[in-house]
Amino acid sequence: xxxxxxxxxxxxxxxxxxxxxxxxxxxxxxxxxxxxxxxxxxxxxxxxxxxxxxxxxxxxxxxxxxxxxxxxxxxxxxxxxxxxxxxxxxxxxxxxxxxxxxxxxxxxxxxxxxxxxxxxxxxxxxxxxxxxxxxxxxxxxxxxxxxxxxxxxxxxxxxxxxxxxxxxxxxxxxxxxxxxxxxxxxxxxxxxxxxxxxxxxxxxxxxxxxxxxxxxxxxxxxxxxxxxxxxxxxxxxxxxxxxxxxxxxxxxxxxxxxx
Numbered sequence: 001x002x003x004x005x006x007x008x009x010x011x012x013x014x015x016x017x018x019x020x021x022x023x024x025x026x027x028x029x030x031x032x033x034x035x036x037x038x039x040x041x042x043x044x045x046x047x048x049x050x051x052x053x054x055x056x057x058x059x060x061x062x063x064x065x066x067x068x069x070x071x072x073x074x075x076x077x078x079x080x081x082x083x084x085x086x087x088x089x090x091x092x093x094x095x096x097x098x099x100x101x102x103x104x105x106x107x108x109x110x111x112x113x114x115x116x117x118x119x120x121x122x123x124x125x126x127x128x129x130x131x132x133x134x135x136x137x138x139x140x141x142x143x144x145x146x147x148x149x150x151x152x153x154x155x156x157x158x159x160x161x162x163x164x165x166x167x168x169x170x171x172x173x174x175x176x177x178x179x180x181x182x183x184x185x186x187x188x189x190x191x192x193x194x195x196x197x198x199x200x201x202x203x204x205x206x207x208x209x210x211x212x213x214x215x216x217x218x219x220x221x222x223x224x225x226x227x228x229x230x231x232x233x234x235x236x237x238x239x240x241x242x243x244x245x246x247x248x249x250x251x252x253x254x255x256x257x258x259x
Contacts, residue, residue: 054082070096
């Protein structure tokens, strides 16, 4: 079994890290630079930084913050939010990010996946998706519909079909963020993650719902995720990254030592 990655997520609004439940009622967590450094030093494998209101506010991502994070840490990190063009991708990568995460943009303009992969390499292009469960199995065979703009807009796209299309276009990784599980700390959406993992050949990152180390064990084994994003369980101080890795390792799942 390949080493599994554990990835803290920083959802940033107005230069502060925030966290909500199902994309609502966000509370202030702290300074993104300080948290990035803390988690990096704590042993995380990668970091994800989302400018969560950039797309809705129709503005560019906060490049200065991307640069500050790049200066503070020595691990790979991915950036998403407010990326609208290939030039935006270039600016984010030039600012120090290893990967660019696109979500709403990819749905509106799928060709940007192929264009980005051709110029920067597939390893730099991450598809972020925010699926929500649905009972309409005729229109959505997987049982999940893709939403965009922070769950503000339904797209009519089936989650599995969209994942396959993104892979074919050149995406190098898919982050599956369950809207239904987001911030609940009740466990990842195993069925959704498994459906995507079993039907694409690129790495799948589970996101939304992590609350205890056992949840990571389950998503790695039962849902076959390659990596798991965590937020609330470390933002609150309930768990350290070291403890999470220790518990996951005890379950026989290989995790990486500190960089």
